[in-house]
Amino acid sequence: MTVHGRSAFIIGGTGQIGRATAARLAAAGYAVTLGQRRLRPDAAAPHGARFVQIDRADTEALLTALDGHDLVVDTVAFNPYHGAQLARLAGRVGSLVVISSGAVYRAPGLPVPIPETWPTIEREAHDYPAGKAALERVLLATPELPVSVLRTGVLHGPHGTSLDHxxxxxxxxxxxxxxxxxxxxxxxFPTTAVANVAELIHLCGERPAARVLNIADDxxxxxxxxxxxxxxxxxxxxxxxxxxxxxxxxxxxxxxxxxEPIVFDTARARAELGYSPALSxxxxxxxxxxxxxxxxxxxxxxxxxxxxxxxxxxxxxxxxxxxxxxxxxxxxxxxxx
CATH class of the missing domain: 3.90.25.10 (UDP-galactose 4-epimerase, domain 1)
Structure with missing residues (x-):
């Protein structure tokens, strides 16, 4: 039993964001479960965390695993089908955080900086930006769903398969x-340290609400x-x-x-949740x-x-x-x- 008695489930828990988030939540007193379709032998769980193997294609098994958690984090939701799965968590979890991307913003002609209120793309396509935008629409249209949608820049940090730096x-x-x-x-072009994504996820778990937040470096x-x-x-x-x-x-x-310059406005996270970067x-x-x-x-x-x-x-x-x-x-x- 943790100090606070709270539980968190991370879908994609052995990925780049998942590992950083697991460490942050474990440090905050959460009992953390890391869900992954294929368990990675090199994945080291933070103290107190546990791994479970789960395939999100099995919706009923997924929802059963997520039911009742104080915080659910989905790092690998990419399309409206995933959104429909998560929408069924309304009333069943304390807080839901879903990782999206700044790629959803409609271009060209982007303002500098880009606020969360800027329109997102609506084209019918199966590429990454269109899938993420459709995912967001499903989640944000679901009544009583305390979902925080985080729009990141290009991620950097340990354990990634891409590091522009x-x-x-x-x-x-x-x-x-x-x-x-x-x-x-x-x-x-916006970059985002995964340690800071983990910090914002923690804050969203403390104050559940339906919201969209940009998260990016300087x-x-x-x-x-x-x-x-x-x-x-x-x-x-x-x-x-x-x-x-x-x-x-x-x-x-x-x-x-x-x-054209692409800059995210990150003022909302600071104003609404008191966010400040965990790492400079x-x-x-x-x-x-x-x-x-x-x-x-x-x-x-x-x-x-x-x-x-x-x-x-x-x-x-x-x-x-x-x-x-x-x-x-x-x-x-x-x-x-």
Whole structure:
């Protein structure tokens, strides 16, 4: 029995958000159950937590497992079918928190920053943004459902299969003396540390309500992100920028490469719940580095590389644009710099 006698169930409990949330809730006195379709042998449960194997395709078994918990967190809901499952929890759980994405916001013409009231996409499609937007609509239309929908940026933190900050981290490890960034280094795209998602989930559990909240890091430019990452790693590098998009040989590429600035307004979480980050941006970067570097070195020792640790990076952008050092060297040595 925990101090407070509260219970939480995390769907997708061994994933990136699930692990961080389990640790935060266990520290707050929750008895935590981690649900996963396939149990991962490398998943270490926080003290007092337990694993259960459950397939969400079996709706009745899922609802039985969730029934009566003070807090249910769903990190792997992606479509209106999942929303319909969760809608049946109205009156059966204390608080429900569902992870969504800022990808639901309707573009182009996004305001800076984007408030939670900005319209979401409504197209009939089966892609990730459309699925998340439809999921949200089902949940928010359900009477008596205390659901907090959290719209995140690109996640970073331990145990993820995608870490955009690797673009900077590897350059620091390789002791590159400079980095070349397209679009004058001014692109802004929201990132979100999973430790801070876990903090906001905890607050939502303490104050159940139907709401939508953005959750994102400081809205830095890509050049500022480069500088902060290098500083955290004790690396000095010249940040070189040029106007216009990245080039076919990868020169100037970066994963924050967007045509318009994307910045989330996070004031609502602070005003309604008193949210403040559990980790500063620099401390979150340190956590990224402390997990990613040993993970990549272990992959290299096994005959692989960073692509095996972060396969989603390769899937999103391809394998060839990440570290075009020869193109950077030629550009810096050329007369048109």
């Amino acid at each position: 690797w673009w900077f981290i590897k350059r620091a490890l390789d002791r590159r003396p400079y980095v070349v960034i397209a679009q004058d280094g001014g692109s802004r 809205p830095l430019t890509v050049a500022e992100t480069a500088a902060r990452t290098f500083a955290v790693m004790g690396h000095e590098a010249e940040i070189v920028t040029f106007a216009g998009p990245s080039r076919p040989d990868g020169l100037g590429f970066h994963p924050w490469n967007v045509a 941006y620099d401390d979150a970067l340190r956590q990224d580095v402390e997990w990613a570097v040993p993970a990549v070195r272990a992959a290299e020792a096994a005959g692989g590389g960073w692509q095996d640790v972060f396969p989603d990076l390769v899937e999103r952008h391809g394998p060839d644009v990440w570290f075009p050092y020869a193109a950077e060297d030629a550009y810096l040595a050329g007369p048109t710099r």
